[in-house]
Amino acid sequence: MAERRYDPQEIEPRWQALWARERTWEVSNEPTESRTDGLRALNSYILEMLPYPSGEPHIGHLKVYSVGDAIAHFHRRLGARVLHPMGYDAFGLPAENHAIKTGVQPRVSTDESIESFQRQFRRWGISIDWSREFATCEPSYYRWTQWIFLELFRAGLAYRREAAVKWCPKDQTVLANEQVDADGCCERCGALVEVKQLEQWFLRITDYAERLLGDLDTIEWPEHVKTMQRNWIGRSEGAEVIFRCEDLDPTHPVDYPVFTTRPDTLFGATFFVMAPEHPDIMRLAEGTPNEQAVHDYVNHALNEPNEERGNADKPKTGVALGRTVTNPVNGEQIPMYVADYVLMEYGTGAIMAVPAHDERDYEFARAFDLPVRRVIFPPNAHDSVEAAPGEDGGVGGLPYVGDGTLVNSHPDFDGMPNREAIGAIVAWLDREGKGHASVNYRLRDWLVSRQRYWGTPIPILYCERCGMVPVPEEQLPVELPEIEDYTPKGRSPLAAAELWVNTTCPQCGGPARRETDTMDTFVDSSWYFLRYCDARNEQAAWGPAALRQWMPVDQYIGGVEHAILHLMYARFFTKALADLGHLDFQEPFQALFTQGMVTKDGAKMSKSRGNVVSPASIIERVGADTARAYILFVGPPEQDADWSDEGVEGVHRFLSRLWRLAADTADQAGAPNADLSVPSAPQGADLELLRKAHWAIDKVSGDLRRFTFNTAIAAVMELINDSSRLRDAVAPETLRFALATAASVLFPFAPHVSADAYDMLTGERVWEQPWPQAEESMLERDQYELVCQVNGKVRDRVQASSDAAPHELKELCRAAPNVMAHVDGKEIVKEIVVPGKLVNLVVR
RNA sequence: GCGGCGGUGGCGGAACGGUAGACGCGGGGCCCUCAAAAGGCCCUGUCCGGAAGGGCGUGUGGGUUCGAUUCCCACCCGCCGCACCA
Numbered sequence: 001m002a003e004r005r006y007d008p009q010e011i012e013p014r015w016q017a018l019w020a021r022e023r024t025w026e027v028s029n030e031p032t033e034s035r036t037d038g039l040r041a042l043n044s045y046i047l048e049m050l051p052y053p054s055g056e057p058h059i060g061h062l063k064v065y066s067v068g069d070a071i072a073h074f075h076r077r078l079g080a081r082v083l084h085p086m087g088y089d090a091f092g093l094p095a096e097n098h099a100i101k102t103g104v105q106p107r108v109s110t111d112e113s114i115e116s117f118q119r120q121f122r123r124w125g126i127s128i129d130w131s132r133e134f135a136t137c138e139p140s141y142y143r144w145t146q147w148i149f150l151e152l153f154r155a156g157l158a159y160r161r162e163a164a165v166k167w168c169p170k171d172q173t174v175l176a177n178e179q180v181d182a183d184g185c186c187e188r189c190g191a192l193v194e195v196k197q198l199e200q201w202f203l204r205i206t207d208y209a210e211r212l213l214g215d216l217d218t219i220e221w222p223e224h225v226k227t228m229q230r231n232w233i234g235r236s237e238g239a240e241v242i243f244r245c246e247d248l249d250p251t252h253p254v255d256y257p258v259f260t261t262r263p264d265t266l267f268g269a270t271f272f273v274m275a276p277e278h279p280d281i282m283r284l285a286e287g288t289p290n291e292q293a294v295h296d297y298v299n300h301a302l303n304e305p306n307e308e309r310g311n312a313d314k315p316k317t318g319v320a321l322g323r324t325v326t327n328p329v330n331g332e333q334i335p336m337y338v339a340d341y342v343l344m345e346y347g348t349g350a351i352m353a354v355p356a357h358d359e360r361d362y363e364f365a366r367a368f369d370l371p372v373r374r375v376i377f378p379p380n381a382h383d384s385v386e387a388a389p390g391e392d393g394g395v396g397g398l399p400y401v402g403d404g405t406l407v408n409s410h411p412d413f414d415g416m417p418n419r420e421a422i423g424a425i426v427a428w429l430d431r432e433g434k435g436h437a438s439v440n441y442r443l444r445d446w447l448v449s450r451q452r453y454w455g456t457p458i459p460i461l462y463c464e465r466c467g468m469v470p471v472p473e474e475q476l477p478v479e480l481p482e483i484e485d486y487t488p489k490g491r492s493p494l495a496a497a498e499l500w501v502n503t504t505c506p507q508c509g510g511p512a513r514r515e516t517d518t519m520d521t522f523v524d525s526s527w528y529f530l531r532y533c534d535a536r537n538e539q540a541a542w543g544p545a546a547l548r549q550w551m552p553v554d555q556y557i558g559g560v561e562h563a564i565l566h567l568m569y570a571r572f573f574t575k576a577l578a579d580l581g582h583l584d585f586q587e588p589f590q591a592l593f594t595q596g597m598v599t600k601d602g603a604k605m606s607k608s609r610g611n612v613v614s615p616a617s618i619i620e621r622v623g624a625d626t627a628r629a630y631i632l633f634v635g636p637p638e639q640d641a642d643w644s645d646e647g648v649e650g651v652h653r654f655l656s657r658l659w660r661l662a663a664d665t666a667d668q669a670g671a672p673n674a675d676l677s678v679p680s681a682p683q684g685a686d687l688e689l690l691r692k693a694h695w696a697i698d699k700v701s702g703d704l705r706r707f708t709f710n711t712a713i714a715a716v717m718e719l720i721n722d723s724s725r726l727r728d729a730v731a732p733e734t735l736r737f738a739l740a741t742a743a744s745v746l747f748p749f750a751p752h753v754s755a756d757a758y759d760m761l762t763g764e765r766v767w768e769q770p771w772p773q774a775e776e777s778m779l780e781r782d783q784y785e786l787v788c789q790v791n792g793k794v795r796d797r798v799q800a801s802s803d804a805a806p807h808e809l810k811e812l813c814r815a816a817p818n819v820m821a822h823v824d825g826k827e828i829v830k831e832i833v834v835p836g837k838l839v840n841l842v843v844r
Numbered sequence: 845g846c847g848g849c850g851g852u853g854g855c856g857g858a859a860c861g862g863u864a865g866a867c868g869c870g871g872g873g874c875c876c877u878c879a880a881a882a883g884g885c886c887c888u889g890u891c892c893g894g895a896a897g898g899g900c901g902u903g904u905g906g907g908u909u910c911g912a913u914u915c916c917c918a919c920c921c922g923c924c925g926c927a928c929c930a
Contacts, residue, residue, distance in 0.1 A: 005882090224848050224925085231847065231926055238930085260930060273930095312845080312928040339928095346929045353930085359845095360928050442929055563925080633868070635857060639850090640923090647856070650868050653883095660883095711858070714867035721867090724884090787863050792911040794863050818897080832910050837862055842910050 004663045006656040008623025012752040016125055024767070025127040027081050029534065029546045044080035045550045046072040047529055047589075049558030049566070053088045053113035053135075054095070057120045059598045059605065059631075059643065060559065062615045066628040066749075067595055067637050067709070068557045069126045073748040074704045075554075076127075077771040083550050085532040086121060086128045088114050090137035091521045096454040099486045106454040106486075110137060120615065124624045125751050132535040136524035137454075141531065143477030144541035145524055146459040148573070150470050151580055153460070157204045160468070163447060164277065164302070167196035195302045201449035201458060201517065205572045209233050209441040211586075212571055221592040222638070225563045232564050234442025239263040239426045241435035243272055243325040243352065245336070248284070256280075256325060259347035259440045262357065263429070264421040266329045267409035268375035269352040270365070273318065273337045276301035277344035281321070284336065288322030294338055301340040309340055316341055316364040327352070328434035329410070329425070339364060345444055355399065362399035376404040376418050446569065448520045453486050453493040455518030463505035463512040472506050478514065492516040525566055526573040529553055529588055547583065556589035563594065593707055596640040598631065605643075613643050625750035626652040632709035632749055651713075655753050658720050658746070661727065662739045662757035669732065672763030678737045685729035692722045693741040694778035700745040701771070709749060716746045736761055744772055787838035788813040790822040806833040813839035 019025065032042040048068035051061055072084040088110075095106040114135055121128060134141050152158040170191035205212075213233045216226045238261035246253040256272075274281060276298045285294035297319045301309065318339030327334055341360055342351050355365035355372040365372050378400060406413045406421050412428075413421050429435030449458060457478045459471035471478055481500035486493050494516040495501060505512040527541075534546035558566075567589070574588040597604065600611040618627045630651040634641040666672065682690050696719040703712035723738045730738075740761045747754035747766050758766035786800035786809060796816035800809060810831050813819055823843055830842035 227848055228925055234926090234929065236929075258930080262930080310928070314928085316928085341928045341930095343929070351930050358930070360930075363928090440929085442926090560924085630868095633856095639857095642856070644856070644869070646869050654868085657883095710856095711867080714858075717867055785863080789862085789911075792862090792909095797863075821897090830910060832862090834862060838911095840862080840910055 004660060004667075006659040006753070008625060008655075008752065011659075011756045012123075012125060012624055015752045015755050016122060019125075019127070020122070023131070025082075025084060026129045026131045027083055029549050031545070031549065032081060042079070042081055043083070043549055044072075044075040044555075045083045045533075045553045046075060046555050047083075047085070047532075047553045047557070049556070049562060050087045050089050050525065050528055051117060052092060053090055053110060053117050054092075055113060056116050057615055059613050059615055061117075061120075062124065062627060063598055063631050063637070063641075064557055064559065064595055065121065065124065065126045066631055067593070067707070068555075069628075069751075070632065070704065070709060070748040071555055071557070071707075072127055073751065073767065074771070076767065077747075077769065079770065083132075083532065084127055084129055085132040085535070086126075086130070087133055087528055087532065088117065088135040088137075089521060089525050089528070090114065090135040091142075091455045091518075091524055093452065093454070096452060096486055099454070105482075107137070110135070110454075123619060124615070124628065127751070132532050134531065134535055136456075136521075136528060139477045139479050140538070141528075142456040142524070144531065145456045145519065145527070146471070146476050146478060147473065147541060148527060148577070149456075149519065149523070150459055150473070151582070152203060152576060153470055155576070155580055157207065157576055158201060158448075159204065160199055160201055162197050163200040163202075164195045165198050165200065165447075167194045167198075169194055192303075200447050201519075202445040203448050203523075203572075205446045205569070206441060206443055208572050208575050209235065209443050210439075211575055212443075212568065215571070215575075215586055219587050219590060219592070221589075222594055225560065225567070225592060225594060228563045229568060232443065232568065236261050236440045236442075238438060238440060239422075239429065239435050240348070240438040241266065241352065241429060242328060243350075244328070245284075245323060245325045247323040254280070256350050257348050257435075258350050258352050259438060260352060262354065262422075263425045263435070264406065264418040265354040265357045265375055266327070266352065266425060267406075267413075268354040268356045268373045269327050269334060270355060270371045270373055271334050271337060271353045271361075272325045273339045273342045273351050273353050273361075273364070274321070275342040275344040275349040276338055276340050278338070278349045281338050284321045284323050285338075290320055290322045293319045294321060297338060304340070312360075316360070316367045318364065318368070320368075328429065328432070335370075337364075337368070346442065347440055357399055357401055359399050359401065372398060373408060374398065374400070375406060375408050376400060376402075377407045378402060378404045446520075446522075446572075448523055449517035450520055451492040451516075452518050453480070453483065455521060456480075456524060457494070458515040458517050458519055460515040461503060461505060461512040462515070463508060463510060465510050466505055466507045466512075469505055469507055469512065475506070480518075492518065494518070522565060522569050526569040527577070529556075529570070530577075530583075541582075544584075551583070552585050552587055553589045555591045555593065557593045557595065560594040560596070567592070593638070595637045598641055598643055600643045602642055618648065622648060622652045623655075623752075625655055625753045629655065629713055629746075629750040633713040635710055637707060637709060654717050654720065655750060657724065658716075658739070658742060659753050659757055661720065661723060662743065662760050665727075665732070665735055665739055666760035669736065669761075672759065672761060673736075674762045674764050676733075676737050676740055676762065678733050679731050682731075682734065685726045686731055686734045689722055689726050689730050689734055689738050691778050691781070692719050693738045694774040697741060697745055697772045698774035698779055701774070704748065713746070713749055716742050741772060744769060784836065786812060788816045788819045789838055789840040790819055791842060792840060795819050795822050802836070804835075806835060809833050809835065809839050813841060 046068055048064045072082050076082045090110050095110050098104060098109050099106045136142060149158055168189065168191055170189045213230060213235055216229060238259055240257045240259055241263065242255045242257050244253050244255050248254065281294065281298055285291045316339065318337045321336040321338055323336045324333040325336055353361040353364065355361040355370065356374045357376055403418055406416045406418055413424060416424065426437050457480055459476060459478045461469045461471060463469050481497040483493060483497050485496060501514050501516060503512050503514055530542050530547065533550045534542040537543055570588050574583060575586055577583045578586055600613055603609055603611060605612045615627060626648060630648045633651055634647060678690055679686055696715045699715040700712040703709065719738060719742045723735060727735055740758055743754040743757040744766055755766050758764065780802065782802050783799050784802060785797045787794055788796040788798060796818040798812050798816050800812055810833060823841060826843040828841050829844050832840040
């Protein structure tokens with residue numbers, strides 16, 4: 001017989017053409033009949049994070065879609081109707097920067113990239129429902145992004161206020177944080193970046209902090225991702241305390257609230273610090289001898305790069321404002337300072353400083369020679385509370401941030417454990433109207449406006465008479481105009497499109513100007529999973545019936561680098577849209593899987609390192625099946641994996657072997673035969689191979705549920721190794737069954753070769769076959785190798801019958817030759833029997 | 845600093861508290877071949893031994909257990925996230 005060779009370059013396009021021709025992976029939104037056995041939901045929504053189309057897909061894309069496709073195929077063959085769509089997160093800076101450099105319009109270069117991604121995904125054989133494909137830069141998509149924005153605007157969840165943004169004085173443009181390098185310079189021109197106050201759009205995600213935190217308990221996400229989100233939200237319990245300033249005008253005192261997690265230390269507050277960004281700073285300093293110094297300090301602090309300013313090791317700096325505030329608990333006048341260690345974004349932008357019990361305040365007090373007053377006495381630190389005056393209370397070790405007993409405070413609280421004092425002092429503040437219990441979050445509102453061209457236009461108009469006016473829904477989308485020059489000139493490039501900017505007010509008909517900022521691309525990707533459910537709907541962003549079929553996403557898959565931003569924003573959108581009556585669920589992604597990075601020689605792939613492995617070149621050499629199976633075989637998918645060309649060859653050999661065995665076996669059988677029945681009472685090699693096949697079914701099924709694809713593929717390798725070894729010792733139908741089984745369970749990982757092998761053997765389409773079931777009887781053995789231990793060490797192995805009673809197993813073990821040698825007259829004090837596994841004799 | 849994850853052969857990695865190292869790579873030997881490629885078979889943690897067999901081995905030190913890579917405590921190292929968050 002002619003030598004047949006595994007040729008992925010022939011096999012793969014052939015099956016891809018069939019799947020494309022028959023639109024095999026498309027699904028409808030028709031309601032599924034309700035299922036009577038109640039076993040499983042009939043619909044399953046498997047989604048990988050949509051790609052940002054730039055150049056060619058990289059190896060990370062190959063990994064995420066290989067993982068997702070395996071799950072999608074598995075669910076299909078378990079009987080589910082699976083939604084597995086694809087789209088492109090197509091707005092963004094790189095396309096725009098490319099345009100600035102080359103003059104090629106972002107739309108043109110983006111479309112090129114999208115085409116290349118489409119080609120690759122088809123070439124990889126990913127089972128995508130192409131009928132639902134879209135790119136977020138298409139007006140038919142961003143029309144609904146704009147609609148959502150307006151919904152949020154009407155609900156008060158989108159608002160405008162002044163905010164500090166990064167500004168490059170040379171390029172005359174606002175910069176995204178990512179465009180500022182580590183030295184605080186513009187990544188394009190190298191000029192020192194400044195901070196500028198500009199009107200910006202925000203989304204009120206902070207309103208959802210509590211729910212975003214609480215609902216993490218309702219979803220099946222990796223614990224570390226939940227932890228990152230919890231940390232990002234950063235919930236702290238404490239109190240808001242009011243410090244009154246009467247210095248400016250005693251008849252009109254100003255109240256400055258501060259947030260503190262330690263109201264128990266209030267009596268130790270010896271000064272008061274405000275952030276340089278605090279709007280009252282200059283007003284407070286005005287007319288004091290320090291006015292100029294304060295002015296200089298604020299200017300300097302505001303222009304300092306975040307990385308530098310945020311460095312906790314930096315010595316504390318600041319300037320006295322020359323004013324005082326009143327400590328509400330004891331009426332003391334304490335001096336006010338401005339210092340850059342206080343952040344405007346957190347809490348109220350002002351703090352009470354308790355140097356004795358806070359490291360930062362302590363450092364500042366040291367630098368400025370301010371009083372330090374201990375108000376917490378450590379436990380077990382001898383002596384009575386009264387005998388502890390002076391700076392450190394005679395105990396030393398300041399600042400002290402631990403728990404203890406209150407001292408130097410007030411007779412009502414002195415002697416109280418500080419944990420208890422927190423409640424007592426807050427209650428007192430509350431009664432006096434000087435404060436109240438409060439919860440504070442680290443999470444800040446989401447700044448969504450970008451002074452950029454290549455993004456979704458914000459659908460707002462400014463009318464001279466009516467002010468800010470939302471674009472009426474029937475006028476959506478506000479389309480991005482074609483422009484000539486993408487170079488920023490101190491405002492969004494859109495501002496130069498005068499014809500587009502100038503329009504009429506829908507309310508009064510008078511002249512109006514369009515908002516020229518565009519939206520952060522994270523807005524686009526915060527709802528795309530909803531659009532897939534009803535991607536061709538021109539009347540609405542989605543129909544409720546379509547959503548009911550699919551949402552929430554059953555399994556979401558993507559890189560851990562999106563653990564915070566994208567996943568938080570998508571959750572926020574879902575909750576906000578649910579509150580507005582557009583959705584009837586609270587969480588978009590029921591289960592999440594985060595896959596690890598693919599590295600080369602232990603390092604992240606990058607052009608500058610020259611270690612980039614391109615999927616296209618791999619596939620050209622060994623085919624898509626090998627590339628996909630290898631990337632899943634190399635290790636657990638949630639871990640980082642190092643690409644090895646030798647490892648790829650190993651997987652290629654395995655697929656090659658599988659295919660050749662199937663081809664030879666099919667040739668011998670003459671014609672494909674759908675009948676896969678096996679000898680009725682198999683013995684010897686037949687039994688061994690059939691058992692192996694059923695073991696493999698069981699192993700792969702479990703591994704697919706656990707996402708341990710590496711061991712699933714290893715199990716199929718074992719089955720193929722055994723099939724090869726036993727090929728001449730078993731009945732032809734046994735071998736056929738073993739190989740068809742291997743092809744069947746390998747299909748989710750290497751679809752083309754599996755489909756081809758299955759077809760050669762049976763003439764059937766493997767993806768139309770139900771997932772195989774392992775037969776219980778084939779998983780059991782009537783004989784097994786009993787491990788014989790003496791004092792926990794393996795000394796022998798003997799054959800035991802599966803139905804042997806414990807006492808029989810003990811006998812077998814005691815009789816094993818090498819066990820006897822180790823027992824040798826010693827006393828057996830205990831015998832542990834684990835049926836099916838081992839016997840352990842404890843001797844003395 | 846806080847939080848999370850992880851440390852197993854030459855390498856990637858397997859092991860419901862029960863035979864440590866499945867599977868693959870790499871390495872060695874052999875078969876096929878005029879030769880090569882491709883393929884096939886065998887060996888491959890380490891030390892002692894001819895072999896049988898035995899000692900030692902999952903970052904370090906303790907503990908629980910008949911038995912620990914697995915559970916508990918302390919520590920060391922590495923990676924990731926957050927970081928002057930009041």
